Amino acid sequence: MLVGIGFTPMTNAGASATPFARNRWPRARVTYVIQGAHYDRSVYGAAIRAWNRTGQFKFVAGTRAHHQLTLTTSKATTGEYYQLAGITFMTGYNNGYYTQGLVKLLTRNFWTYRYSYWDEVHVAEHELGHCMGLQHSTDRRSVMLADNRYNGISRADIAAVRLRYRLPVGEL
Numbered sequence: 001m002l003v004g005i006g007f008t009p010m011t012n013a014g015a016s017a018t019p020f021a022r023n024r025w026p027r028a029r030v031t032y033v034i035q036g037a038h039y040d041r042s043v044y045g046a047a048i049r050a051w052n053r054t055g056q057f058k059f060v061a062g063t064r065a066h067h068q069l070t071l072t073t074s075k076a077t078t079g080e081y082y083q084l085a086g087i088t089f090m091t092g093y094n095n096g097y098y099t100q101g102l103v104k105l106l107t108r109n110f111w112t113y114r115y116s117y118w119d120e121v122h123v124a125e126h127e128l129g130h131c132m133g134l135q136h137s138t139d140r141r142s143v144m145l146a147d148n149r150y151n152g153i154s155r156a157d158i159a160a161v162r163l164r165y166r167l168p169v170g171e172l
């Protein structure tokens with residue numbers, strides 16, 4: 001059952017609060033594997049460290065056999081990937097708990113639109129936000145801005161993760 005996809009519509013929330021989904025992981029901790037070239041692994045690594053530093057959620061390196069998130073790249077530029085920088089697919093149980101996530105950074109679009117290393121890290125931080133249950137924010141400073149390129153993780157983004165994992169699954 002597909003319960004979430006990266007380009008999630010806006011939910012009703014305060015202007016500066018970062019919205020989140022009814023879905024969450026059982027714990028504020030997931031395992032991941034990164035597939036990609038050295039540069040892409042570095043981008044994902046920087047985004048993971050940034051989120052882990054917030055203390056609200058922990059991304060832990062898994063193994064090829066046992067992991068919950070797959071962090072990868074795609075050279076696609078057309079169809080659902082047209083002018084997208086990144087995309088996240090979340091899968092879960094009917095009870096609202098996530099079971100798996102897949103993130104793709106769209107490297108050819110990065111090149112076309114001249115994304116810097118840190119622009120790419122910000123996109124990875126945004127997609128990891130979706131992986132935890134965050135949705136798009138209208139706050140111009142949020143990493144969850146729909147077309148985010150320049151923002152890192154904001155205080156409102158950290159607060160949203162904190163609240164998401166203090167509230168039961170299914171509650172907003």
Ligand SMILES: [Zn+2]
Binds near residue numbers: 007130136
């Ligand atoms: Zn998004």
